[in-house]
Amino acid sequence: MQIRRHRLHYDNGEPVRYAESPNRGGALNPRFLIMHYTAGSSFESSLSHMTRRGTSASAHLLIGRDGAIAQLVPFNRVAWHAGRSRWQGLSGLNRHSIGIELDNAGPLDRHGDQWRSWFGRDYPRDEVLVARHKNGGRRRGWQTYSEAQIAAALEAATALCRHYGLADILGHDDVAPERKTDPGPAFAMESFRAAALGRGDEEPARFETITRLNIRDRPGLDGAKLPDAPLASGTFLSLLSQQGKWAMVEVLDAEGMPETTGWVHSDYIIAAQPEAATG
Ligand SMILES: [Zn+2]
Known part of the structure; x- marks a missing residue:
């Protein structure tokens, strides 16, 4: 565009x-x-x-x-x-x-096995993320x-x-x-x-872990931990996609080449400096 x-x-x-x-x-x-x-x-x-x-x-x-x-x-x-x-x-x-x-x-509240908006429409579970807002408040649904x-x-x-x-x-x-x-x-x-912001169009976004972080075979805490888990703090990742709070990433080796692919919680990764990622 x-x-x-x-x-x-x-x-x-x-x-x-x-x-x-x-x-x-x-x-x-x-x-x-x-x-x-x-x-x-x-x-x-x-x-x-x-x-x-x-x-x-x-x-x-x-x-x-x-x-x-x-x-x-x-x-x-x-x-x-x-x-x-x-x-x-x-x-x-x-x-x-x-x-x-x-x-x-926007925000939704549980209504039977669906989630209801303030204007009264119900949304199915697979269109809803259940989470607490970063600014506080109770856990609720979000379309x-x-x-x-x-x-x-x-x-x-x-x-x-x-x-x-x-x-x-x-x-x-x-x-x-x-x-x-x-x-x-x-x-x-x-x-x-x-x-x-300021990245090449084809380049996947690069991130780094800010703590020891589990990597799983699917999004969510019930995903099985991969053999690489937990990743060391400061591990470089390229971001492939995101579902709610869960990010699908490739773990990058010392040369910046992709190794394992899996899911991590996105609260514990931050955007990496481009020069640092290529090391
Ligand atoms: Zn607004």
Whole structure:
């Protein structure tokens, strides 16, 4: 994807669907990208909410579960997605950031063998991650994001970071931790950030373990430990994919060549410096 005249375009040169929102402010010179979930029931319902006059809500992009993208505000104008917020001495992050909303029901509560959203729709277990939010609170369900949606978001984020030289990608729950929980535990922020910010397109994101860490044959604590487990602290890994908090990785040997493939808990890996990984 590419950006021309502050609009997102596909690689074939077609602009993404544009649905202008009246809910916007003045000039924007973006420094950050902020990720959100809509806590809504569908792409179209969120689009209609954010393009209706008087809701005081918008974002630059809305991304559906099928990977469809709509742009609501040009990237050089303020959109209203972050509200009361602060980061690194800045407050009111709308004036400093581009906002992407992901169609997602948000937090869910158990209802029989399903999980129920605040608007009353039930979601099956395989669409739900059960976790405590990093900012605290009880364990609850969170609707997972779809692969097509994350792929589209990553392409858009990569183009935005490159075009505007953005300094970082943050969650709404990072800049307004006392009142917001989006994009929440189901969004793999560490790997998303590493992939979108300043890495080659084909290069898998490189990570390193920050403690002795088990590696398993499938995601979850019931996965069997592989013969290499536990990995030493400081082991280099390349990230292949992510499911909730679990990352599928290749363990890299001293030459940076892949050895074992398995699953590790993503709370215990951090993005590695590119030069350190090639040693
Ligand atoms: Zn938000």
